[in-house]
Amino acid sequence: MHTLLLVLDLIGTFVFALSGALTAVRRQLDLFGVLVLSFAAGNAGGITRDLLIGATPPAAIADWRYLGVSVLAGIITFYRYATIERLRNPVQLSDAAGLALFAVAGAQKALAFGLNPAMAALLGMLTGIGGGMLRDVLVTEIPTVLRADLYAVAALAGAAVVVLGSLLQLPPTATTLVGAGLCFGLRYMAIRHRWHLPVARYIADESQQDTRP
Amino acid sequence: MHTLLLVLDLIGTFVFALSGALTAVRRQLDLFGVLVLSFAAGNAGGITRDLLIGATPPAAIADWRYLGVSVLAGIITFYRYATIERLRNPVQLSDAAGLALFAVAGAQKALAFGLNPAMAALLGMLTGIGGGMLRDVLVTEIPTVLRADLYAVAALAGAAVVVLGSLLQLPPTATTLVGAGLCFGLRYMAIRHRWHLPVARYIADESQQDTRP
Amino acid sequence: MHTLLLVLDLIGTFVFALSGALTAVRRQLDLFGVLVLSFAAGNAGGITRDLLIGATPPAAIADWRYLGVSVLAGIITFYRYATIERLRNPVQLSDAAGLALFAVAGAQKALAFGLNPAMAALLGMLTGIGGGMLRDVLVTEIPTVLRADLYAVAALAGAAVVVLGSLLQLPPTATTLVGAGLCFGLRYMAIRHRWHLPVARYIADESQQDTRP
Numbered sequence: 001m002h003t004l005l006l007v008l009d010l011i012g013t014f015v016f017a018l019s020g021a022l023t024a025v026r027r028q029l030d031l032f033g034v035l036v037l038s039f040a041a042g043n044a045g046g047i048t049r050d051l052l053i054g055a056t057p058p059a060a061i062a063d064w065r066y067l068g069v070s071v072l073a074g075i076i077t078f079y080r081y082a083t084i085e086r087l088r089n090p091v092q093l094s095d096a097a098g099l100a101l102f103a104v105a106g107a108q109k110a111l112a113f114g115l116n117p118a119m120a121a122l123l124g125m126l127t128g129i130g131g132g133m134l135r136d137v138l139v140t141e142i143p144t145v146l147r148a149d150l151y152a153v154a155a156l157a158g159a160a161v162v163v164l165g166s167l168l169q170l171p172p173t174a175t176t177l178v179g180a181g182l183c184f185g186l187r188y189m190a191i192r193h194r195w196h197l198p199v200a201r202y203i204a205d206e207s208q209q210d211t212r213p
Numbered sequence: 214m215h216t217l218l219l220v221l222d223l224i225g226t227f228v229f230a231l232s233g234a235l236t237a238v239r240r241q242l243d244l245f246g247v248l249v250l251s252f253a254a255g256n257a258g259g260i261t262r263d264l265l266i267g268a269t270p271p272a273a274i275a276d277w278r279y280l281g282v283s284v285l286a287g288i289i290t291f292y293r294y295a296t297i298e299r300l301r302n303p304v305q306l307s308d309a310a311g312l313a314l315f316a317v318a319g320a321q322k323a324l325a326f327g328l329n330p331a332m333a334a335l336l337g338m339l340t341g342i343g344g345g346m347l348r349d350v351l352v353t354e355i356p357t358v359l360r361a362d363l364y365a366v367a368a369l370a371g372a373a374v375v376v377l378g379s380l381l382q383l384p385p386t387a388t389t390l391v392g393a394g395l396c397f398g399l400r401y402m403a404i405r406h407r408w409h410l411p412v413a414r415y416i417a418d419e420s421q422q423d424t425r426p
Numbered sequence: 427m428h429t430l431l432l433v434l435d436l437i438g439t440f441v442f443a444l445s446g447a448l449t450a451v452r453r454q455l456d457l458f459g460v461l462v463l464s465f466a467a468g469n470a471g472g473i474t475r476d477l478l479i480g481a482t483p484p485a486a487i488a489d490w491r492y493l494g495v496s497v498l499a500g501i502i503t504f505y506r507y508a509t510i511e512r513l514r515n516p517v518q519l520s521d522a523a524g525l526a527l528f529a530v531a532g533a534q535k536a537l538a539f540g541l542n543p544a545m546a547a548l549l550g551m552l553t554g555i556g557g558g559m560l561r562d563v564l565v566t567e568i569p570t571v572l573r574a575d576l577y578a579v580a581a582l583a584g585a586a587v588v589v590l591g592s593l594l595q596l597p598p599t600a601t602t603l604v605g606a607g608l609c610f611g612l613r614y615m616a617i618r619h620r621w622h623l624p625v626a627r628y629i630a631d632e633s634q635q636d637t638r639p
Contacts, residue, residue: 024572025626027568028573028625028626029568029572029573029625030572030573030622030623030624030625031623031624031625031626032571032572032578032579032623033571033572033573034626036572036578037572047478051264051269051477051478052260052264052269052270052271052274053269053270053274054269054270056477056478056479056480057478057479057480057539057541057545058478061478061479061541061545061549062541062542062545063542064542064544064545067544067545067548077626078626079626081626081627113270115270115274115275116275116276116277118277118280119270119274119275119277119280122280123274133351137350137351137353137563138559138563138568138569138572139568140353140563140566140567140568141353142240142242142351142352142353143351145245145246146237146242146243146245146246146249146250146351147241147242147243147246152245152249153245196243197243197244197245198243198244199241199242199243199244200238200241200244200247200290200291200292200294264477264482265473265477265482265483265484265487266482266483266487267482267483326483328483328487328488329488329489329490331490331493332483332487332488332490332493335493336487346564350563350564350566353566354566355453355455355564355565355566356564358458358459359450359455359456359458359459359462359463359564360454360455360456360459365458365462366458409456410456410457410458411456411457412454412455412456412457413451413454413457413460413503413504413505413507
């Protein structure tokens with residue numbers, strides 16, 4: 001069971017690292033930049049979670065295999081960019097799978113470190129979305145998760161199922177599967193039907209500028 | 214006394230979260246993006262301080278009330294944007310009050326963890342300005358605190374009073390009140406009279422570009 | 427020996443802080459912004475390393491001398507910008523020396539905290555490049571280390587020598603000198619001959635946009 005979780009975690013890291021490498025190639029970074037964005041996209045979510053719960057050194061730093069699959073994803077994308085781009089539907093589906101896995105695993109780890117339920121669910125979500133946020137900040141884009149379709153919400157829903165199951169003392173394997181399935185399903189429907197969250201009504205008014213730094 | 218401090222801390226978090234939500238609505242982020250910027254602006258300063266002094270998990274993660282007031286500020290701003298914008302003078306004043314409180318509380322926490330005096334004052338300042346910096350980086354703006362009027366300096370002055378008082382073994386309640394009052398007063402005067410720090414003379418010269426990455 | 431290392435470390439911090447201050451003046455930040463970028467460029471690499479290996483509070487926070495040399499570099503640059511710009515060749519050389527020192531010292535500290543060899547080498551590299559990355563993100567530029575000439579690779583090579591030497595149980599002083607020399611030499615040649623890493627072939631295709639947030 002433990003080995004299975006590790007394998008799934010590494011697969012999630014690999015697909016997330018692909019998204020980082022694709023961004024880096026599009027922005028014409030050099031080989032090193034591609035590898036950095038691969039590692040950042042694949043591991044920043046888990047590293048931030050581990051720093052916040054006090055689990056140092058973070059798993060992605062202590063275990064070389066996370067680095068290994070990130071570098072592998074970066075090198076493949078660097079030399080086979082066109083091929084990876086052509087695979088975009090499979091890549092999107094495995095990205096949704098990676099998100100589901102990171103969200104439930106992140107929530108479980110936070111619970112294991114004694115975080116309160118609401119924060120454990122949020123740290124599960126953060127595990128899923130943190131990598132993409134750092135990837136975007138490094139190429140000076142507003143993180144797309146802050147304005148795109150149902151991505152963070154899917155991760156939060158999956159993590160919440162795990163936390164609720166733990167509160168109700170349901171069997172962890174079952175709640176993990178249900179949580180991951182819910183996250184994957186929501187994300188799949190959001191991609192297919194372009195579901196998204198509302199945006200506030202806002203009429204630009206130049207005379208009203210916030211002067212708070 | 215402890216309850217009072219917590220209440221003041223939560224009020225500070227709330228007003229800072231408002232500034233994050235206002236920025237998010239102006240940049241047309243979706244509801245999730247508004248909530249993320251609310252939480253980031255309200256809590257990133259304190260979280261960074263806690264990570265640096267080794268107090269994990271940070272208070273804003275361990276105590277769900279910080280999340281609660283941040284989400285509340287985000288939702289109010291999302292659905293009542295125009296109202297919050299119209300309140301800009303009261304918002305600026307409570308922001309100055311939040312800054313004063315965060316600066317003195319941050320300095321005290323750093324002292325309690327055994328930091329040296331200069332660093333305790335700086336961590337107090339960081340507690341006050343860190344949230345606004347992350348908020349701006351997430352929407353790819355240069356943090357306004359790096360070039361705006363007397364904001365960081367007011368926080369630093371307030372934190373320094375607390376640290377000096379501790380060095381001279383003055384009663385903590387008195388130095389806390391004086392420090393917070395000094396910070397608030399400086400910030401208030403800076404808003405009213407547009408006080409600001411000097412900018413270096415710089416004549417752009419394209420032939421001289423730094424090649425250091 | 428310990429005193430020598432500290433002195434070298436502070437010199438490295440000083441030259442890195444100069445690069446942060448130069449960037450801040452060019453972007454017309456105010457005096458406070460110049461000091462923040464000085465401190466960030468000089469210390470963010472080491473602070474990140476210390477957070478990741480669990481060495482809190484980080485050395486740059488616990489020891490006021492790191493703050494002192496950073497502020498000194500910032501103030502000198504603020505008031506003598508033209509002079510510092512004119513010194514660009516010496517500044518580049520001392521920057522290369524700072525990089526070499528940070529890389530080998532960072533790798534040694536990571537080894538001392540029990541990190542695995544591959545990660546110790548990478549944390550050495552991160553110690554060298556982290557400051558410049560935060561400096562660039564704060565002024566909303568894509569970190570130049572992600573697309574510039576041989577900078578990170580030089581740091582990685584120097585750090586790898588230290589790690590290899592430790593695996594082979596060679597005398598630490600010798601491997602430190604060789605590692606630092608290799609990093610400095612590579613960086614020097616990269617500046618002189620504009621060596622750089624390859625960039626992936628990429629033909630922009632607007633129809634293929636990643637929708638992963």
